[in-house]
Amino acid sequence: MTLVSFVVPAYRVQAYLRECLDSILDQPFDDFEVIGVDDGSPDSSGDILAGYADRDPRVRVLRLPHNVGLGPARNAGLDRAAGDYVWFLDSDDWLAPDCLPEVAARLRATTPDVLVVDHVRRQWNDSAGHSAWAEVLPTRVDEDTIDLVERPEVLRLLHVAWNRVLRREFLLDSRLRFAPGWYEDVSFTYPVMLAAERIGVLDRVCVNYRQRRTGAITRTRGERHFEVFEQWDRVFRWLDGQEAAGDPDRAARVALLRPVVFERMVWHYLTVLGNGERIAPRLRQGFFARITADVRRWSPPGGPPVPPGVAGVRHRLVTGGHWGTFAALRRANKVGRTARRTVRVVRRRAVPALRTGRNALGYGYYRAQLSRPIDEDLAVYAAYWYRGYACNPAAVYEAARRLAPQIRGVWIVRRDRVDRLPSGVEYVVAGSAAYHRVLARARWLVNNVNFPDFVVKRQGSVHLQTHHGTPVKVMGLDQQRYPVGATGMDFAGLLRRVDRWDFSVSANRFSTEMWERAYPAAYTTLEYGYPRNDRLVTATAEEVDRIRARLGLTGPGPVVLYAPTHREHLPRYHPPLRPEALLDVLGPTGRLLLRSHYFHDRERGRRQVSTGRVLDVSDHDRVEDLYLVADVLVTDYSSAMFDYAVLDRPIVVYAPDWDAYRAARGVYLDVVAEAPGAVAVDFDGLLDLFRSGGVWSAAAAAARHRFRERFCGLDDGHAAERVVRRVFLGELSATEG
Structure with missing residues (x-):
């Protein structure tokens, strides 16, 4: 007989469900089962439950044919439960570490009908707000079980199901069930407490009660x-x-x-x-x-x-x-x-x-422009904090010129990047009067990062956040749990910027889950694939030959692109790479392209000297060009691997500081265990992969296939078109309509 059955109904909780399940399965106690109830969820919650069930026999999945609501979904889970006790845990909450052994010990020692446990309210900023426990029960309850007549104040504890562990036979004998509708905890919790003859009280925080910014009925x-x-x-x-x-x-x-x-x-x-x-x-x-x-x-x-x-x-x-x-x-x-x-x-x-150095005159001019009408035909584009014409915004811009030519597109760029714009692209210089004017009056504002804090979300304007990668490292609010990598971040300010978004582009289902969790707001997710990757699908052989010629990559021989990510917590970090040693392994015709992170665009010390077969391509504007000409990608924890995987070419994860990186910076994906190809954890191992042919092995190809199936299913060459039709032309796809 199992001691505890966790019943976890899931509906539109893809951003939080993994944390909930992990908090149960990672407890130092295993006499339990998890019954995940897919309550007809339209997102990936059901698939997440199924994935856990495939990997862990303690997890069982019950799929309901349609959405019935939290109360009936809990009843359905209760009907499948086999444990002595049932714990109804909400799928956006999570257990406190190491709490389950103490709960189990109390259950076995006292066999209560109900065991009430404490909780904390976890706000979006990861702060913990105490429950009413100390106010309701200012002195410790020493009795194994209590009588409500003698301690009626216990009824003043929050009337929810998830802070009570319930004896299953007691529930069945009492015929107590959840009612349908909102506030279903009320009509269940009070009868349960009043019917119980033995009530235990455990003064231990066991549940983190998530205070969601969006999606909860309280909001x-x-x-x-x-x-x-x-x-x-x-x-x-x-x-x-x-x-x-x-x-x-x-x-x-x-x-x-x-x-x-x-x-x-x-x-x-x-x-x-x-x-x-x-x-x-x-x-x-x-x-x-x-x-x-x-x-x-x-x-x-x-x-x-x-x-x-x-x-x-x-x-x-x-x-x-x-x-x-x-x-x-x-x-x-x-x-x-x-x-x-x-x-x-x-x-x-x-x-x-x-x-931030913006003069009062420019800010005042911007404020004045807000009183003028929105320009219904103006779209403003920016990428990487005004570093130039690039990434998803550039792909959307090009698709909009083709599909919605009546819309005037204007780019914002830094003054030192103006000469790098393609011919014919209209632009304004960041900080100029024209810059403040277009920001104030544009109907559409497109960016792969956030616009500055002073930008106002005007009624009638549309903000499109394209992002610029599938996240390996934790992002947004999740960085609060990794303060080493979040030094100086203003999370309240971040959420104010996120609240301006109308649309958020997602490259894949995984990204959708992470963005909803990291950036909780009321935007609409466009899970369309990444527009910048369209070119990786549609580029012709002639186009690739032209790029190779411009870069001087003529002749045979493998071209390896090395593109490591930025380490915010280690600003002077240089990856351990000896280009000459790698070239010796690649052979006399091999070439090595080195690309540093865009954050280092003004740091001369980050630049490699292009000599012979080593070419520093950090200043190349369009990273898609580099993907197209590279035969192999070597990266660490960069989102480059997700984009390059579209090409179905070998990828090597070179992770010399993996343990330190994930501990300090935090990650969403174990790129060593779930790599898109071969893995090396030191430079000698990297050389061995090329020397032995492990880069091109059947095992590496199989890993890449699994990776592509999971992350690249939407990259069909039409992502930018889908975005333009939805955002600029207001057209819904067949699935959305």
């Missing part, structure tokens, strides 16, 4: 929040049924606890109403009226209990149905909060403009 506005009344109605009807069941002891117990449950009901209603992100203004008076009706309907004998202080004032207003006074107090509080927020916003927008 969703709509009429479905009225379903909270149905859930509380179920609670009180259950209480009435218990009192009428003919068991005097049970009736007396329920009567004693009813006032506590009533107080929690009113608290919950006011919490939902007070959250401005849930109840729209036009619905608030109606919601308030429903609260008043329930207060009068379910009030315990002797009148409703009234808490002290401000909470008591709200209770009295609700009981009396005084909506006007309640709304006036709410408005007064909101005015104060709005005034304080306005001051912060003004400071935030003005100060960075001056701090």
